[in-house]
Amino acid sequence: MVVKHGELDRALDVVGRLARTHHHVWFACDGVYSMYGDFLPAGFLRDLLAVAPNVRLFIDDAHGMSWAGERGCGHFLSRFPLGDRVVLVTSLAKAFATGGGVVVVQDRRLLETARLVGGPFSFSGPLRPGDLGASIASARIHLSPELAILQAALRDRIAQANALCRTLAIPLVIANEAPIFFIALGRVEAVYLMAERLRDQGFHVNVSGFPAVPASRGGLRIAINAIHSAAQVDALFHAIAEHLPSVLAAVGVTRDEVAEQFEGVLPSFLRAARRSPARCSSSPSATPRRPTRSPSRPTPASIGSTPSCGTRSSAISPTSTRARCGRPSACSTASTRSSSTAGRSATCSSARTTRSSPRRRSPRS
Known part of the structure; x- marks a missing residue:
């Protein structure tokens, strides 16, 4: 079952019923x-x-890795x-700046179950030597005082x-502490026109349009990293503000019309943060109401599939899996080669690796 991102207010009720x-x-x-x-x-x-005690969280923190947390543990x-x-689960292919994936759990039995029946372990190969060397270099930065300097x-x-x-009154969808900024422009014509004008001034920005986002909710997705200087950031956003009125006029839309298209893209408890940066900790008043707690009466159900994380929705998957997380133990991690080609978020480490085109690999025995 999928609950749309803008409708997460009802997620507690849905989870309670399931x-x-x-x-x-x-x-x-x-x-x-x-x-x-x-x-x-x-x-x-x-x-x-x-x-209920049978509710669990599955978190994909690929875009929170390295730039936040002690030793880059993630946002x-x-x-x-x-x-x-x-x-x-998280990725080493973004701010960690190399490649591969990580799974972190407290119950080693659950990790062993994933290793035995999980698709990525059966149908992927090990990290290439170059990727492995870059990962070691990046890990050393994460364990050194340099990381805190880069994060700051x-x-x-x-x-x-x-x-x-x-x-500058730039239409940012939400202001928060993440290094990802989405400038709302609406129609795809406005998105590409803005990107072209910025390119002519020497700025390369990512465009987000259909089908990655709905046709009327296009925009610029800007990812800042620690290498960018204050002067570069200042110049980019002043350029956006300079071109914004003429870009919107050229495609025949107004600021109010663009704002209307983005109403409801965030759950109500996040909309208050659209104009002010959020904090890591949240007060209880910032969360939706809690449903009445009912005793859990589990019955068999088919194993549910979930869409890949990174979409604008959250998946609620009822399962009958018998793997239980009952005994805390030392955190375990398992790496597997990542097949994601999504754009990088902010890079906090200087480790780099040159990538070639993905190669098809036969299943490992």
Whole structure:
């Protein structure tokens, strides 16, 4: 079952109904959502786990890795504990700047189950030597004092960009602490026209249009990293503000019409943050109401499939899987080669690797 991102207010009720009739209910979502850079309040996630003891969280924190948290543990783990009902997956192909994937759980039995029956372990190959060497170099940076310096520099650039959007009246979908900025432009013609004008001034920005986003909700997706200087960030956002009126006029839309198209893209408890940066910790008042808690009465159900994380929705998957996270133990990680070709978020480390085209690999025995 999929709950649209803008309708997450009803997720607690949906999870409550499923928890009464299924063995396990998995709530799958992003730690940091890839398009707008928003994230769910910690209070909301705690309320989900409190619905019933058979509710679990499956978090994809690919876009929160490295730039946040102690030693780059990621945005999610910097604000939410890894409990026995939480599974975290993340990518090394974004801010970590190499390649591969990571699974973090407390129950080693669950990790072993994933290793035995999980598709990525059966149908992927090991990291290439070059990727492995780059990962070691990046890991050394993460374990050194240099990472904290890079994270602090990035936080300054993020705060600067948020302030510029407010001062220059740039239509940012949501202002928060993530290094991802989505400038709302609406029609795809406006998106490409703005990108072309910025390109002519020496700025390369990512365009987001249909089918990655709905046809009327296009925009620029800007990812800032620690290497960008304050002068570069200032110049980019001033250029956007300079071209914005003429771009919208050229395609025949107004600011109000663009704003109307983006109404409802965020859940109500995040809309208050559209003009002010959010904080890691969330107050209970920032989360939707908690449904009445009912005893869990699990019955068999088919194993549910979930869409790939990174979409603008969250998947709630009831399953009858018998793997249980009951005993905390040391965190376990497992790496597998990532097939994702999504764009990078902010890069906090200097490790790099040259990539070739993906090659088809035969299944390992």
